[in-house]
Amino acid sequence: MTGRATLRRDNLSRVLRHLRDHGTCSRADVVEATGLHRATVSSLMTELIAMGLVREAGTSTTGAIGRPRRDVALDGSRVGALGLEINVGYVAAHGSDLGGRVLFSARSGFDAAGAGVSGCVSELARMAGLAAAEMGTLAGVVVAVPGLVSQGVVTFAPNLGWRQAPLADLLRAELGVTVEVGNDANLAALAEYACGVAAGTPDMVYLTGEVGVGGGIIVGGRLLQGADGFSGETGHLPVDPEGARCACGHTGCWETKVGLAALDPPGATGLGLDARVDQIASAAEAGDTRTLNALAEVGRWLGLGGSILANLFNPRAIVVGGYFAKLASRLLPAAQAELERRAVAGGRCRIVASELGFEAAARGAAGTVVDRVLDDPLILSPGPRELLRDHHPVEQ
């Protein structure tokens, strides 16, 4: 891309982000806020209106002089951003427009581990089809998976039993739109940072609570990537040399202490994720001793692992999602106490329950599509759509 093209792309992006963040305003407001030349803003507006991303929003008068202003506003409806998630017990989708308005939201139980890669691709395509029927044209799709991702390939997802699965290519072939793949915890962390209980907290950790346990780390307001995009692998922290065997092949991983399986009653098999969580909640409600003891133990281990994260990242909040959030009242008091007991500055770090539910990762995935468009509106133009994959990855 030439310097001139880059500049235009960045200017289009600045104008769009201003309208997204500030709502309806006049061209003069945009000139002032962006520092761009009046003629430049006028030309950018014309282009964005032609692309259907900005609309005229009537005229208004302001101030003592009462000069009429010609207002403009983001036209979010042109862009359908779809986030999908495939995880051990379910598939989820979250669709929004460019302004973040929710257009579609669904989750259904699905035996992803049993379905294999091709079965999962079919299920994701089915879900995307349902979404597209309500959303219209999709600008792009981002898929969250519980594993390591590199360049659209899921290199390792122990709880799905996947290795080197080219998910982006497979799903693009089904859907005919650009597909990007990211780690579930990283995408959920982005959603939490954007609109969760600890939104805007610059130093924050997000933990998925599912069959596996993943982490997404926000450092100074940005997602921590690491050298290969593989940061935040919390599930396999070795916390107990005498511990049980983990799906990854080692023993004593944190996931064996706080993954959902640590709470299942003996012989609990064949139930879906939600049913398992409901069963545990009911048993706790009924005062079942085994369940209450198991919850206390998981809470303590959650705090112990949390102390590792607190000692290393010194975050202000650890946001726990998935089943941790569903059972928060049973888990978090013990977890917070153990965190404060063990972490050097533990008192300054609160463990809080996510309010985004099991849809957090799909929501972050949809937000990533929106970000791609806001970063470079030109990816919506006719022509090669592969540009979407040239941006910063949210892989892990």
Add this chain to the structure above:
Amino acid sequence: MTGRATLRRDNLSRVLRHLRDHGTCSRADVVEATGLHRATVSSLMTELIAMGLVREAGTSTTGAIGRPRRDVALDGSRVGALGLEINVGYVAAHGSDLGGRVLFSARSGFDAAGAGVSGCVSELARMAGLAAAEMGTLAGVVVAVPGLVSQGVVTFAPNLGWRQAPLADLLRAELGVTVEVGNDANLAALAEYACGVAAGTPDMVYLTGEVGVGGGIIVGGRLLQGADGFSGETGHLPVDPEGARCACGHTGCWETKVGLAALDPPGATGLGLDARVDQIASAAEAGDTRTLNALAEVGRWLGLGGSILANLFNPRAIVVGGYFAKLASRLLPAAQAELERRAVAGGRCRIVASELGFEAAARGAAGTVVDRVLDDPLILSPGPRELLRDHHPVEQ
């Protein structure tokens, strides 16, 4: 500070950093590289020359036309930057000029834990006196300590037995110059990033290997601070529920597995740090079974804890300092093997021995003084010197 003063400070800083990074060059080179106006550069040069930070470096002719250029260069000699370190078994000092030329380097055994805060302040002042005798006027002093630091106060240093020790104030009263205090591992990490074996690696972890074990984390080329500047507390990661008691009061901390005490022969007391390390090296050389077994065990635990860091930060290198570096050939093969066995992407992360010795933290401390001056040369002007403490902390 007014906007105008801030701008001037930033411009002085840009010119100085250019000269530091590029050596002797002409005013025209500086104009081109900084994008500043010719008259502005001329005025900045006059000011920097008057401050003794830049010197005329003669004239030279270049190019076909052979127009004479009036060269300028950094005059490092005006600024003496002193880094000190106080640690369990020793005190260290590293002095440099603004260009990074080493002016002073010393380390001596010292029972810091036994001396208490005031004894340590006296010893640090004595060391600073020796340094000043060789270096001339000190532009500032940064002290590295093995503990948590907030605003010049060591809030907690378990291996020194300190709590809420106002080290910056106490030492400033002795020395009469600005004193800043930082965490030893953070300062050593900065030194490693600047001039160590893995210099310039954007994602990197540094581990101190002493009686305690601390960590300094470089993320995307910057020191990870966390919400309170308390990140990188590696010593107290809980790795063994059945483990031994730690100085922090808990059990099974990583420090109990890989701190120097894990290698001491039974009854080893009263020896200084260097003598202890030498004794262990000699015993290993002589084929002492207990020592070799202990080294293998420490190596394995080093790799296990390294896998936590690799899984969370996904660094390209873990640089190990202190005694880990001294005994690297005995420790690192086992550590690397365990790291690769346990970490999800462990094969991409190398554990390497620091070449900066026990002086790494003092070197990083001196580098921090240099950075303060490069960031704001005006702190060298007569008047209140407290400005030095307004900058980004390297605390922990």
